Amino acid sequence: MTQKHPKGLGIIFMTEMWERFGFYIMSAIYVLYMDKELKFNIATQGNLYALFIGACYLFPLVGGYLGDKVIGAIATVRTGAVMMAFGYTFLALSSHNNLLFFYIGLFLVGIGTGIFKVNMTTLLSNLYHDRGELKDSGFNIYYMGVNVGATIGPLTTNVIGILFNNYNMSFWAAAIGMLFAIAIFESGKKKLIAVNPHRTAAHNSAPGSTGTLSKAEYRERVLTLLVLFPIAAMFWLPFYQNGFALTKFADISTVKVSWLRPEVFQAFGAIFIILLTPIILWIFSKFREKGKEPSTPTKIFFGMNMMGLAMLIMVAASILGGNKDQNIMSPLWLVATYFTITIGEILISPLGQSYVTKVAPPSIQGFMIGGWFSATAIGVISSGLFGKIYDSVPHHSFYLILSLISFFASFLVFISMKKLKKYGG
Numbered sequence: 517m518t519q520k521h522p523k524g525l526g527i528i529f530m531t532e533m534w535e536r537f538g539f540y541i542m543s544a545i546y547v548l549y550m551d552k553e554l555k556f557n558i559a560t561q562g563n564l565y566a567l568f569i570g571a572c573y574l575f576p577l578v579g580g581y582l583g584d585k586v587i588g589a590i591a592t593v594r595t596g597a598v599m600m601a602f603g604y605t606f607l608a609l610s611s612h613n614n615l616l617f618f619y620i621g622l623f624l625v626g627i628g629t630g631i632f633k634v635n636m637t638t639l640l641s642n643l644y645h646d647r648g649e650l651k652d653s654g655f656n657i658y659y660m661g662v663n664v665g666a667t668i669g670p671l672t673t674n675v676i677g678i679l680f681n682n683y684n685m686s687f688w689a690a691a692i693g694m695l696f697a698i699a700i701f702e703s704g705k706k707k708l709i710a711v712n713p714h715r716t717a718a719h720n721s722a723p724g725s726t727g728t729l730s731k732a733e734y735r736e737r738v739l740t741l742l743v744l745f746p747i748a749a750m751f752w753l754p755f756y757q758n759g760f761a762l763t764k765f766a767d768i769s770t771v772k773v774s775w776l777r778p779e780v781f782q783a784f785g786a787i788f789i790i791l792l793t794p795i796i797l798w799i800f801s802k803f804r805e806k807g808k809e810p811s812t813p814t815k816i817f818f819g820m821n822m823m824g825l826a827m828l829i830m831v832a833a834s835i836l837g838g839n840k841d842q843n844i845m846s847p848l849w850l851v852a853t854y855f856t857i858t859i860g861e862i863l864i865s866p867l868g869q870s871y872v873t874k875v876a877p878p879s880i881q882g883f884m885i886g887g888w889f890s891a892t893a894i895g896v897i898s899s900g901l902f903g904k905i906y907d908s909v910p911h912h913s914f915y916l917i918l919s920l921i922s923f924f925a926s927f928l929v930f931i932s933m934k935k936l937k938k939y940g941g
């Protein structure tokens with residue numbers, strides 16, 4: 517194999533890493549800040565939390581549209597990044613007596629994040645227009661950048677918390693992270709490809725046209741993605757129990773370990789991504805050398821089964837003692853669960869995005885990636901709603917339902933395989 521990854525990958529990797537650094541600082545302290553500094557009541561905290569996450573995952577639809585049809589991916593990334601840099605600054609300057617700045621900050625960060633992220637995916641995809649067979653591994657490498665940011669962000673907050681006991685300083689750190697992101701992006705944007713090379717000139721000048729695709733193919737491609745999106749939502753539903761049911765299991769069912777606080781278990785996800793991605797990439801590269809790399813839908817199928825399996829581990833952990841809520845279970849149960857979930861995540865999150873970029877009609881690529889993130893939003897919301905029954909049923913039933921949902925999704929992938937492989941195999 518003589519093909520190499522494009523130079524722009526490093527730019528996308530580093531830009532996204534710094535953006536995620538800020539985002540995961542925000543995720544780590546947002547609710548705590550509203551609670552302890554702003555003294556909001558729990559209902560307001562919950563509403564603002566849902567509103568913020570909703571904006572982050574629904575505005576990609578708008579961002580995708582802006583990138584596809586209005587100002588292009590590069591300008592949309594820049595706009596989103598600048599909004600976030602200002603947004604974190606407003607948050608840093610906000611206080612109990614200056615709530616206006618808090619709301620302005622929230623607005624800027626929520627919308628900025630949404631329109632930024634989707635266009636990073638578009639730009640990454642464009643880099644692989646002439647080396648399609650490396651696209652999946654490019655998306656996997658990019659996803660490591662996401663998770664390096666997701667690891668160092670909360671660690672930074674932790675250090676700031678210990679040294680200064682001040683949330684506003686963490687928001688400053690996020691703002692500085694965004695300055696790094698902007699500097700890296702602006703200095704390296706020459707290495708990026710602004711317009712999707714699969715779009716024709718005719719296409720660009722005729723908004724609303726289906727470009728070089730026939731109407732039937734255009735429709736079929738969109739329909740294929742509409743099959744995938746509910747499946748994606750069914751992955752994120754159990755996944756986002758990381759901040760809820762799995763954290764509760766860490767808190768009330770798992771043996772207390774002095775150096776391992778319940779909320780820290782979530783960090784295993786990001787750390788396992790960084791450790792496991794190179795191994796998985798190595799395995800796929802060996803298959804590729806033999807011309808036998810599994811198709812993206814096949815990888816997604818395996819990913820869904822890993823999630824089903826992970827939830828079965830939790831069923832076992834619940835039956836074997838977790839149900840008693842007596843802090844008697846070994847932390848290794850959760851570590852094994854996160855390990856298994858993470859293999860699923862590596863196969864589904866970056867590769868799902870890679871898949872969308874392959875199948876989407878080129879003229880609406882960004883918008884369709886926005887659709888992928890909206891499916892994520894539905895998964896996140898369902899996860900919160902489903903979490904409400906955690907205390908009303910035995911834990912093993914809770915996890916069994918999640919496992920069945922995951923296996924059902926993998927069944928859907930299986931029976932749609934032919935359709936899924938047609939354009940994105």
Ligand code: GLN
Pocket residue numbers: 536662666752865892
């Ligand atoms: N951890 C990933 C990220 O922050 C996953 C986000 C998602 O698509 N749910 O990019």
